[in-house]
Amino acid sequence: MNGNPAFHIEIERIKVNLTDCVMPTHPFKGIAKFRSLVLEDPSFAKRSAEYEIRKHDDYAKLIEDGLDVIVVPSVLSRVLTFEVTPDLIVYVCRLSKKKSIEKKLDKIKALEVKAIKKRSIEDRLKISKIEGEILNYPQCCISRFTELKRKSYFNESPPPETVTILECLEFNIFGNLLKYFLNPPREIPQEYFAFFTSNFYPCNVNCSKAISIGIKLYENLDDHKQKIYRCKLILNVLSIFISAYNSYKFVLKRGVKTEFGKAVMDFFSKLSAEDKSRLEKISKLIALDQLDFENRYILMHLD
Secondary structure, three states: OOOOHHHHHHHHHHHOOOOOEEOOOOOOHHHHHHHHHOOOOHHHHHHHHHHHHHOOHHHHHHHHOOEEEEEEEEEEOOOOOOOEEEEEEEEEEEHHHHHHHHHHHHHHHHHHHHHHHHOOHHHHHHHHHHHHHHOOOOHHHHHHHHHHHHHHHOOOOOOHHHHHHHHHHHOOOOOOHHHHHHOOOOOOOHHHHHOOOOOOOOOOOOOHHHHHHHHHHHHOOOHHHHHHHHHHHHHHHHHHHHHHHHHHHHHHHHOOOOHHHHHHHHHHOOOOHHHHHHHHHHHHHHHHOHHHHHHHHHHHOOO
């Protein structure tokens, strides 16, 4: 795990039977060169990417552990509702469940095409629902995420990413984050466990089911892996914190026009110049290479 700890700690959720599939930030950078083929020949792009992955040392470790990789050519952005964004999404799954998971992922691929052709928000939301179920996210979190996505599409609510930031500000989850970042504590606040994986938005920051997944994973790890996971929890919350910081920079330029803008302005304007400078550096490093940043951070705190 020492080579890519941020990647392999995500796989532990399969090993302790909390899911059959994860969608981690992965180390298979070589597959990026096949993204341009996704629109032209998705099957060839998939085969080429999987061939590239099989040459990787981390892939050999997955096979040893009874796991495998599924590469899915995707044409629809996971963030912007109907934005066509060719990509190759990598899932890691239990080998014995690979065929059944591939069938569900095939449904997602078909829904992507329908959503783009029909501009159908319902088909777009089905993608999030199926993907959440494949990754075994709590049903309450899947439902809340899709509900907020629907409402935000009709301008009835902020999107789930914004709602999560607002809750983190309301419950002061960001309060001690920079201190924890510099010196990860042995006792992580319970609400951090709600962010048990990357790019996941709990139905609320105190969701007992999401927190339970994070705690169950933690309790099934040995001391070494627990230390890695404590760092990863901090990094998962940090990712949302950086999104909030980038929103703050946008509000600084545009001016406060929403309750969300007011909330981020109130919080970040109180931070010291040193803290803002640190956030700016972190933001740039994450944008440059998130996995490399996370791996370096974890390894630095394992000594």
